[in-house]
Amino acid sequence: MKRIFFYSLFLFACMANGSAYDRITSGVTWNDTNGARISAHGGQVVYSNGAYYWIGENKPGDHSTGVSCYKSTDLYNWQKLALALTPTGTMSDPDKGNDIAQGRNLERPKIMYNDLTNKWVMWIHWENGEHYGEARACVATSDKVEGPYKFINTFRPNGHDSRDQTIFKDTDGKGYHFANIHFSDMNIDLLSDDFLTATETQNNTFAGRKLEAPAIFKVGETYYGVYSLSDGWKPTAGQSGYTNNIMGTWTYYGNFAVDSEKATSYKSQSTCVFKVNGYDNAFVYMGDRWDTGKDATSYYVWLPLSVRTGYPVVKWYAEWKIADIFKDVDRYKRTAAIGSGNTYMLLDITSDRFLSQNTKNGIHIADDDEAINLKYNIIETEKPYVYKIQDAATEKFYESIFGSLRQNAENDKVSQEWLFLLQADGSYKIKSNNEEKYFCINGNSALAGSGLYLSDKAKARAFGVYFDQKTFPDYEVADMYGATYRDEIKVLVKEQTDYLNALAGIDAIRPDAGPATIQVYGISGQLLYTQKNYTGASVIPATIAENLKAGVYLVKRISGTHSSVQKVIVK
Numbered sequence: 001m002k003r004i005f006f007y008s009l010f011l012f013a014c015m016a017n018g019s020a021y022d023r024i025t026s027g028v029t030w031n032d033t034n035g036a037r038i039s040a041h042g043g044q045v046v047y048s049n050g051a052y053y054w055i056g057e058n059k060p061g062d063h064s065t066g067v068s069c070y071k072s073t074d075l076y077n078w079q080k081l082a083l084a085l086t087p088t089g090t091m092s093d094p095d096k097g098n099d100i101a102q103g104r105n106l107e108r109p110k111i112m113y114n115d116l117t118n119k120w121v122m123w124i125h126w127e128n129g130e131h132y133g134e135a136r137a138c139v140a141t142s143d144k145v146e147g148p149y150k151f152i153n154t155f156r157p158n159g160h161d162s163r164d165q166t167i168f169k170d171t172d173g174k175g176y177h178f179a180n181i182h183f184s185d186m187n188i189d190l191l192s193d194d195f196l197t198a199t200e201t202q203n204n205t206f207a208g209r210k211l212e213a214p215a216i217f218k219v220g221e222t223y224y225g226v227y228s229l230s231d232g233w234k235p236t237a238g239q240s241g242y243t244n245n246i247m248g249t250w251t252y253y254g255n256f257a258v259d260s261e262k263a264t265s266y267k268s269q270s271t272c273v274f275k276v277n278g279y280d281n282a283f284v285y286m287g288d289r290w291d292t293g294k295d296a297t298s299y300y301v302w303l304p305l306s307v308r309t310g311y312p313v314v315k316w317y318a319e320w321k322i323a324d325i326f327k328d329v330d331r332y333k334r335t336a337a338i339g340s341g342n343t344y345m346l347l348d349i350t351s352d353r354f355l356s357q358n359t360k361n362g363i364h365i366a367d368d369d370e371a372i373n374l375k376y377n378i379i380e381t382e383k384p385y386v387y388k389i390q391d392a393a394t395e396k397f398y399e400s401i402f403g404s405l406r407q408n409a410e411n412d413k414v415s416q417e418w419l420f421l422l423q424a425d426g427s428y429k430i431k432s433n434n435e436e437k438y439f440c441i442n443g444n445s446a447l448a449g450s451g452l453y454l455s456d457k458a459k460a461r462a463f464g465v466y467f468d469q470k471t472f473p474d475y476e477v478a479d480m481y482g483a484t485y486r487d488e489i490k491v492l493v494k495e496q497t498d499y500l501n502a503l504a505g506i507d508a509i510r511p512d513a514g515p516a517t518i519q520v521y522g523i524s525g526q527l528l529y530t531q532k533n534y535t536g537a538s539v540i541p542a543t544i545a546e547n548l549k550a551g552v553y554l555v556k557r558i559s560g561t562h563s564s565v566q567k568v569i570v571k
Contacts, residue, residue, distance in 0.1 A: 001032065023319050057106065097349055171218065303316065354466075383433070387418055531544060
């Protein structure tokens with residue numbers, strides 16, 4: 001306790017006198033390099049010319065006094081620069097003002113560089129300072145990232161209200177404006193080529209979900225969004241979604257927070273997700289911990305954000321260092337396909353944590369830790385989609401016995417067989433081939449230390465099959481952020497479903513079955529051939545057999561209400 005107490009005093013002293021920081025600590029006062037409290041809520045971090053720039057609301061009192069700007073090379077220590085945008089003009093008409101006069105509310109400033117005009121463009125949520133009924137966008141431009149920015153105008157994009165907002169620049173140079181409209185929907189406007197206004201092209205997404213505080217980023221060909229719910233200044237459960245077409249349909253996912261306080265997004269509201277320079281997929285979630293809208297006494301919550309599950313996941317760290325968290329951020333990859341006998345790790349999709357084991361917790365989910373993260377040899381059987389799971393360290397096999405998960409020496413029993421049920425996102429639900437039991441996590445929890453056990457289908461958790469790219473550089477990596485990945489997975493899911501449905505009618509071949517429909521499946525479950533009204537004695541009709549290459553096939557015979565399945569080897 002004494003060490004903790006003295007460390008807290010030391011940390012406070014560093015904050016007060018402007019000493020150098022060496023870590024990110026959420027929910028406490030952050031000071032700049034001069035020792036003054038940082039004022040940049042609702043903001044954004046961009047990387048330009050070898051440095052990070054943090055812009056945000058400069059609001060020491062009840063009203064905005066412009067847009068602040070800070071500069072850093074390490075994301076820990078921030079030098080205060082001049083105001084990026086300074087209030088100008090007069091509040092001549094408080095209801096219809098087209099100005100940024102002192103007293104207006106300038107909220108959620110965001111910037112991006114326009115390649116055509118060579119200008120930095122800033123978009124802001126603008127209110128008149130009297131009420132929140134204006135709901136306008138405000139635009140300004142600058143020759144430099146840090147400003148000064150010159151006010152252009154205020155307006156309602158495409159005539160609709162625009163409250164909590166952000167902007168996003170795609171890899172093709174196009175710009176987009178995201179904003180909460182009608183206190184209900186998330187609207188996306190395609191911007192003009194110069195980013196100064198909205199075109200008529202727009203996309204209304206997540207209608208009725210009451211999402212706000214958008215933060216948009218892209219990985220590969222997949223766009224992600226994190227949001228909060230609309231509930232005044234109160235923190236809410238995090239929200240998220242994704243798409244491969246920014247102006248198409250977005251898929252809602254759910255809460256991006258997984259640890260304690262996930263119901264309040266760790267007592268924060270999203271404002272930005274930015275990429276850390278020097279890593280492929282290192283992202284930081286920026287959140288504001290509001291004190292009823294009072295910026296001067298509100299705090300910042302910055303946390304690492306992972307997308308290796310295919311979804312945004314934000315875990316809680318009271319304090320953390322960039323190098324410690326992101327040093328292996330690109331090390332563990334999802335496999336493109338399970339290779340028999342290869343060594344893998346099983347990643348819980350809900351928590352972004354690996355199955356692990358130590359003497360204290362048994363088999364449980366845990367963060368990346370080579371000392372306890374389990375490695376498995378996943379070995380295929382003669383049955384399609386069915387594997388054996390061997391602990392690579394102990395060489396024992398997972399076994400389902402009377403509903404309990406055991407580890408034993410290898411045997412030929414079906415209790416050591418596991419059916420990998422492919423899910424639409426490329427993960428698997430793992431089911432005992434011996435009984436209706438699935439891999440589950442105690443309490444359906446996402447917390448580190450939660451144990452693995454077997455239970456019924458309703459509680460089944462999805463796991464991704466991953467590998468250590470440092471150890472196995474030749475394994476094929478899944479293109480999980482590609483535009484067609486999920487569509488390709490859907491095809492494989494259908495093939496597996498069709499096969500399992502056919503297998504459900506398995507029985508002995510009956511010679512007296514009469515005229516029948518013959519269906520021939522490949523070993524991976526895809527339907528290859530169908531012949532109706534077959535009356536021959538051979539398992540496979542000659543007209544089909546002559547077209548088959550050497551290999552293993554499944555033949556389903558359907559006669560009336562009776563069906564049977566038989567495995568056939570063609571030599």
